[in-house]
Amino acid sequence: MEPGLIWVLAGLLLLLAELILPGIFLLWVGLAAIGTGLVQLAVVTTFAMDATCFLVLLGAGIWLSLTLRRGRPPPAAQVNAPGAGLIGRSGILLPVERYGLRVRIGDSDWPARLPRDMRVPEGPVQVRVEAVDGTTLIVKPE
Structure with missing residues (x-):
């Protein structure tokens, strides 16, 4: 079996695990594995290049998620509180x-x-x- 296909399969399994387990971290690991597999299918690489590609993609995904999260305002403190929509009425x-x-x-x-x-x-x-x-x-x- 092609090593690139193994990376893609491992990434898909990690994405499936993300659906089952709570959290969001496996999403970035799975996407980085799929990306590494696609790079390996397109270009002949060494193990060191595969590991570097995986770590760079993983770091980029985590950086992207933190950047997107930082732009969102925090949730309101009064969500579902009895008086949240009553003050001023x-x-x-x-x-x-x-x-x-x-x-x-x-x-x-x-x-x-x-x-x-x-x-x-x-x-x-x-x-x-x-x-x-x-x-x-x-x-x-x-």
């Missing part, structure tokens, strides 16, 4: 019930409280969400 403060204050935003009712220095206004009042404490919304009248 308007709602209606519902009359006081036995469970405490509640505010209706869209089609959902949320437990709410006013800042410590405010009293509960009478009747339904338009409020704006200022902050979130757990699942309790901190609201101020508009």
